[in-house]
Amino acid sequence: xxxxxxxxxxxxxxxxxxxxxxxxxxxxxxxxxxxxxxxxxxxxxxxxxxxxxxxxxxxxxxxxxxxxxxxxxxxxxxxxxxxxxxxxxxxxxxxxxxxxxxxxxxxxxxxxxxxxxxxxxxxxxxxxxxxxxxxxxxxxxxxxxxxxxxxxxxxxxxxxxxxxxxxxxxxxxxxxxxxxxxxxxxxxxxxxxxxxxxxxxxxxxxxxxxxxxxxxxxxxxxxxxxxxxxxxxxxxxxxxxxxxxxxxxxxxxxxxxxxxxxxxxxxxxxxxxxxxxxxxxxxxxxxxxxxxxxxxxxxxxx
Numbered sequence: 001x002x003x004x005x006x007x008x009x010x011x012x013x014x015x016x017x018x019x020x021x022x023x024x025x026x027x028x029x030x031x032x033x034x035x036x037x038x039x040x041x042x043x044x045x046x047x048x049x050x051x052x053x054x055x056x057x058x059x060x061x062x063x064x065x066x067x068x069x070x071x072x073x074x075x076x077x078x079x080x081x082x083x084x085x086x087x088x089x090x091x092x093x094x095x096x097x098x099x100x101x102x103x104x105x106x107x108x109x110x111x112x113x114x115x116x117x118x119x120x121x122x123x124x125x126x127x128x129x130x131x132x133x134x135x136x137x138x139x140x141x142x143x144x145x146x147x148x149x150x151x152x153x154x155x156x157x158x159x160x161x162x163x164x165x166x167x168x169x170x171x172x173x174x175x176x177x178x179x180x181x182x183x184x185x186x187x188x189x190x191x192x193x194x195x196x197x198x199x200x201x202x203x204x205x206x207x208x209x210x211x212x213x214x215x216x217x218x219x220x221x222x223x224x225x226x227x228x229x230x231x232x233x234x235x236x237x238x239x240x241x242x243x244x245x246x247x248x249x250x251x252x253x254x255x256x257x258x259x260x261x262x263x264x265x266x267x268x269x270x271x272x273x274x275x276x277x278x279x280x281x282x283x284x285x286x287x288x289x290x291x292x293x294x295x296x297x298x299x300x301x302x
Contacts, residue, residue, distance in 0.1 A: 075162075098177060145164065
């Protein structure tokens with residue numbers, strides 16, 4: 001769970017107006033950042049963060065646990081984003097097929113030549129950050145939501161399941177495909193395309209063809225679980241034994257790890273400074289969301 005949520009809970013416990021305002025600012029920033037990445041449009045993100053604050057204000061003092069507050073806030077924000085998406089021009093929902101996201105022979109050869117470090121795991125500069133943001137927004141919304149919650153907002157798979165109402169196994173499947181999609185999108189640079197064409201020409205030559213085995217493809221499908229420590233010890237040892245003797249699998253793992261690292265770094269990027277001032281949301285509370293009586297509990301937003 002993000003440090004901002006934990007800090008907000010501690011501030012809310014103080015109970016005074018100054019601490020509450022500071023907590024609301026932290027939560028506003030958190031919700032806006034999440035909404036900006038999921039909704040994809042600044043206006044929708046601003047409206048969503050305001051709506052979430054309005055809905056949440058009467059219940060915030062009742063949350064003593066940061067995890068509980070974070071999950072509840074993300075549920076409210078998710079629902080607001082979904083309602084806005086139905087009214088906007090967002091890309092239609094579609095399924096990501098695993099086979100379409102796995103590397104071709106030419107790409108594997110390219111990864112081997114570059115030691116698997118594409119995309120680079122270096123600190124994001126502004127240009128890389130913008131490419132990452134654009135790639136995330138091209139992702140089908142159902143997968144984008146999982147990626148943002150897990151890799152950017154730092155929720156566990158179990159917490160993502162609570163927010164989305166999905167089974168944890170479904171969360172893991174969608175997360176892996178979202179990461180593969182992002183990795184593929186980030187490698188669509190002119191230099192990468194030229195390198196891939198050169199690799200394709202080499203593999204077309206006699207003796208130059210490189211074929212991943214069926215076992216390799218099964219390994220590719222488990223790499224996110226491996227990176228996140230979500231597989232049992234026996235399976236982990238079997239996977240590591242295979243990769244220690246399989247350069248393509250090692251290279252692809254390195255490439256996917258670099259993508260995940262970039263995505264996690266995006267959680268530190270400040271997308272929140274453009275949000276509407278908190279006072280703009282608070283000014284409407286008395287008119288649009290009267291507070292509940294003491295003892296009211298947060299509504300079920302699933």
